[in-house]
């Protein structure tokens with residue numbers, strides 16, 4: 001904990017009902033931020049689907065009404081899934097892009113006016129190691145996560161003059177409800193990620209949340225446009 005380093009800051013966290021988003025909301029609050037949480041399910045302040053047209057603007061308006069402004073936006077809502085290209089259906093691809101890309105783009109766009117009013121505006125996106133690499137069966141997911149990193153770089157360049165920073169965390173395999181079914185069904189897949197990681201374990205949601213809190217803090221004030229691998233060293237091995 002770094003109690004007090006986010007005192008007075010207002011944060012909006014999507015996907016805060018589970019996994020990385022839940023841990024991030026808790027960590028930001030532990031560091032002193034007032035946090036508005038949203039998800040389509042779970043114990044959150046606002047239950048909403050981020051793909052609903054106009055919802056991101058509503059979430060931002062709620063943040064302004066309840067918190068008096070917005071300093072930190074963390075976009076954790078996301079979905080995953082595998083489909084081979086042969087027979088890959090359009091709806092699967094479109095849904096992946098709607099949740100992982102379009103909703104994130106709209107959230108950044110709609111939150112920007114409030115973030116620009118903050119002396120320490122922060123946009124923190126959750127990409128993936130799949131923002132930089134690919135995997136068989138992961139066409140839709142890796143396309144969506146590459147898009148997240150691309151948006152990070154472009155928006156960082158565009159909004160930097162206003163003092164807002166934009167960064168993207170690229171988690172490796174994290175033990176969350178998202179990965180639990182695949183890890184349970186394919187223990188060898190789980191073990192492959194443990195073996196890949198230099199640190200020899202899966203990540204925990206807090207491993208990502210703690211980096212998000214760092215990016216939200218003044219310590220990260222001169223960092224922008226980055227994709228940060230937080231994967232136990234998995235992608236840096238030969």
Ligand SMILES: NC(=O)c1ccc[n+]([C@@H]2O[C@H](COP(=O)([O-])OP(=O)(O)OC[C@H]3O[C@@H](n4cnc5c(N)ncnc54)[C@H](O)[C@@H]3O)[C@@H](O)[C@H]2O)c1
Pocket residue numbers: 014015016017018019020021038039040041042048049050051076077078079080099126127128129170171172173174175176177178179
């Ligand atoms: N777990 C991993 O190994 C891993 C690795 C790399 C990246 N990520 C990314 O981290 C982020 C969080 O994933 P997680 O592992 O915590 O998974 P999770 O399933 O525990 O949490 C994701 C949350 O997003 C919410 N969500 C999904 N679609 C939504 C929608 N349309 N509207 C509102 N909320 C919606 C879900 O309800 C859920 O609570 C995702 O973007 C995921 O792609 C996870």
